[in-house]
Amino acid sequence: MTLEYLRNRKKMTAYQHRLTATDGADPSEVTRVNSMVAEMAWVIEWLRTGRQPGLSRGVDRHGAYRSNRHIILDEDLFPSLQEPPRANVSLTEEQRLEALAAIRLLSPRELQCLLMHKVQGEGPSQIASRLRISVNTVKSSLRRAKQKIPGAQ
Template sequence: MTWVKERKREYAAGKRQLEQYRDKLLTVDPEEVAEELTIVEGMIADMNYSLEWMRTGRQPNTRRGVDIKDAYKRSILMDMDLMPTPEPEEEITITITQKQAAVRILMKLSPRELECYLLNMSNGLSERAIAKELKLSRTTVQKNIQRAKSKVLQEV
């Protein structure tokens, strides 16, 4: 059994226990347990939310998949060490703030521009090699790199 299935099972069991406890509270005078009943119902609602998220893999109650828009684009940029380390000749230190600023700038590029730009600037691939890798024409790659460079320069 995977850890995901274990968590789902644990959450479902916890939710059942909370529901049983809530049912016991309902048999008592409501004024005595009103605050506790509110807390337990909130916990049950949170468990339902979590279980739904685990079952579907998507954030519940979001409209039109807004939770996954550009998810792949952003997940690539979550690694703050995306830029390669320079050669040992000259040690360059980049602060976390500078890295975050660079990531914000890169996130403004379209997915295709970002891909072409990073392959060219970070990996040092030629336009021809990028075109072959991405199965695009060389001129398309060239235009994407030019657009990306101009957007980066505007932001800097």
């Protein structure tokens, strides 16, 4: 199967060079061919290595056993995201969906620490004692959560 991709990528690359050498080439065709060549290279790399290209650790290390990206967010924790916006809040449907998507990026630990810190107003030492984890773990979870959600500063 990899050989087929390699052969076809070679053909597409030759077509790409002929197309870019032509002065009157349609820009949308050039874009389409460039995209196809890039996608084929990506697939070949994936088939060759058995890992998704571009990920340093990929699924092998952390993502294989985590299912939090596929579960439905418990919107009871965020009632303001499931209600229509109040008079003093101007949250569009698109912003609401973006907020939910950003929250879904967090691991369960990051979400728990962030909620306890931002919603309940607890400090890292209080969170650590309640969750029975180290203060450094809480701090690193909060740091990662804030990196994933820019507005969580």
